[in-house]
Amino acid sequence: MAADPLSATFAALASPTRRAILARLADGPATVTELRAPFEISGPAVSKHLRVLEGAGLIERSREAQWRPARLDAAPLKEVSEWTDGFRGFWDPSYDRLDTYLNELKEKRHGRTGKSR
Amino acid sequence: MAAQARVGETTYTTPSDRELVTTRAFDAPRDLVWEAWTSPEHLPNWLLGPEGWTMPVCESDLRVGGAWHFVWQSDADGSEMGMTGEYKEIAPPERLVSTQSWGGDWPETLNTLVFTEEDGLTVMTQTILYPSQEARDAALATGMQQGMDAGFSRLDAYLETL
Numbered sequence: 001m002a003a004d005p006l007s008a009t010f011a012a013l014a015s016p017t018r019r020a021i022l023a024r025l026a027d028g029p030a031t032v033t034e035l036r037a038p039f040e041i042s043g044p045a046v047s048k049h050l051r052v053l054e055g056a057g058l059i060e061r062s063r064e065a066q067w068r069p070a071r072l073d074a075a076p077l078k079e080v081s082e083w084t085d086g087f088r089g090f091w092d093p094s095y096d097r098l099d100t101y102l103n104e105l106k107e108k109r110h111g112r113t114g115k116s117r
Numbered sequence: 118m119a120a121q122a123r124v125g126e127t128t129y130t131t132p133s134d135r136e137l138v139t140t141r142a143f144d145a146p147r148d149l150v151w152e153a154w155t156s157p158e159h160l161p162n163w164l165l166g167p168e169g170w171t172m173p174v175c176e177s178d179l180r181v182g183g184a185w186h187f188v189w190q191s192d193a194d195g196s197e198m199g200m201t202g203e204y205k206e207i208a209p210p211e212r213l214v215s216t217q218s219w220g221g222d223w224p225e226t227l228n229t230l231v232f233t234e235e236d237g238l239t240v241m242t243q244t245i246l247y248p249s250q251e252a253r254d255a256a257l258a259t260g261m262q263q264g265m266d267a268g269f270s271r272l273d274a275y276l277e278t279l
Contacts, residue, residue: 007199010219016251088129090166095127095141097163102145102153109149 009076012056017041018049025059025072035070122240134250139243147232150239151210154230155179160187169193181207185215202228217245224252 012018021035036046050070053059058077059070122128122142130138143150153159161172166189174188181204188199199220206214211232218225227246232239247253 007220014224088127091139092127093167094164096125097165098153099125099143101159101163102143102149105149105153105159106145 008056009058012052012058015049015052018053021046021049021053021070022058022072022077025070029062029069029071031067031069033067122235122238122242124238131253135247135253137245137247137253139245140241142235142238142240144238147210147234147239150232150241155209155213165189174199179204179207181205224248226252 013022017039020038024030024035024038032043032046032050035050036043039046050059050061053070054061056076058073060073061068061070122140124142124144126141128140130140132138145153153163155177157175157177160177161175164187165172169192170189171192172187173190174186176187177183177185179185183204184201185204186199186201188197190197200217201220202215202217202225204213204215205227206212213230215228216225217228224247226248229244229246231242231244233242234240245253
């Protein structure tokens with residue numbers, strides 16, 4: 001497991017093909033053959049994407065079956081979702097905090113100016 | 118004509134395929150907003166995202182070509198999220214241009230911050246330029262705006278159910 005799981009998740013999500021694979025798996029487990037159907041890519045290419053997703057903990061693959069269906073593991077996605085919650089989820093609370101912080105800074109500066117007079 | 122920027126309300130727009138623009142007004146002089154935005158002394162006090170995160174690393178070499186490095190840490194499980202970049206243009210207290218990256222395969226963006234003074238308020242405009250529309254839409258990830266690829270909206274719908 002990577003030292004920074006959230007970064008691994010972000011890296012895995014940075015590919016549109018991998019996002020599409022995850023979206024497909026949200027409907028239920030699927031094999032490599034089933035997964036490659038909507039894409040114009042080879043089985044080995046799909047397998048490579050699956051390895052990245054597996055490395056990021058986003059999917060689990062059955063060990064026993066020869067066709068090894070892949071299954072979505074949503075826990076890391078939930079973490080990313082909580083982190084970003086859309087771009088807004090990061091910035092809105094930060095900006096609100098900046099409003100408060102700027103007021104504190106203004107009061108401090110005002111206090112200092114007062115003393116020097 | 119851009120919408121009137123307001124205090125306490127953020128406006129998000131996508132004026133082109135590769136851009137994401139954020140506008141907001143602050144009730145403080147421009148010098149102070151600039152300082153709060155560029156000094157490692159101030160940033161960890163507010164640039165924290167959602168509740169439950171702190172910013173244990175805030176390094177910033179504020180000069181053209183200088184690097185910045187921020188790391189956030191979750192109170193809940195200690196997991197960390199890092200971001201790095203390099204300053205490209207610095208014109209206090211009005212304009213700051215820097216690159217920004219989450220690392221890995223995540224695409225680097227070019228962020229332009231502009232502060233103007235209007236009617237005693239400081240109006241901030243933050244423009245983030247992505248290398249492609251796809252990259253921008255991916256960054257908008259959990260579905261705040263239109264224009265996501267179909268896969269992502271489905272994934273989004275799924276996340277809603279968790």
